[in-house]
Amino acid sequence: MPRIWIDAAAVLLAATLLGGCATSKEKLLPHGDNTMLDIWHQETGGSAGGGQAARQLLDARQGLRRPLVEADVQAAPGVQARYTRTAQNEIYRQFHRLPNPDLVMYVFPHLAGTDPVPVPGYSTVFPLYQRVQYAMPGERVEDY
Template sequence: MRLIWTDRLAVLALALALALGGCATSKEALLTHDDRTMRDIWNVETGGGAGGLAARQLLDARQSLRRPLTGTDVQAAPGEQARYTRTAQNEIHRQFHRLPNPDLVIYVFPHLAGTDPVPVPGYSTVFPLYQRVQYALPGERTEDY
């Protein structure tokens, strides 16, 4: 019993020493009061602002990832976009089909219920397998179910 009491005392003394050590730092040492603004600090840390070396390197990296559109890409774009555009024709057809959610049938055996044991006859009940209705993306599921 005495060993546990001394262990708790040692942990408490260590926590107190750490708490007092954290309060020993002055605000002036942590937060300097010079003439730099947040914009100056940002520019220094991010490589010198909009015209700096870091911004130039970022633009060069983006340019290397870009590729021009080919004639095939330009011709295919309207058809690809039309699949997702709502029109009077496709409004009557579902784009996002429901995924199947099978029903589970469970049989509850006869039992006694309540504070005054009342007999409850056995019965069957039906509930869906999944809690929410899930939908497929356009073209993801095409077969009927």
């Protein structure tokens, strides 16, 4: 029984593949007298006709354009200044350093080396974190 199904599927697949090869290119992709340049001019409103398409394109462009009002002209330097590097912007950091407290460690007097040499007690300071950590813009950086 399974052999019959396999044979039927193989025949159906072969018929489908051969049917696809039997179609002509002209039937699937009809070719007119227009060149690509003619089609381009028709769709974009170029010189070869397409007056309606040109009008629609012009209307769409006009909808996107708007005149600058006086408020936009006055606000432009302030908006652009935020993206310009100045001495004030360089002093004001956007990424602030996060606190990295110093730890103080006391080393007790001890003997060191292959010949036991006495080392007096001393204090040393090292940071809590190995690397300097930075806050993201807008993240809280007040004393924790």
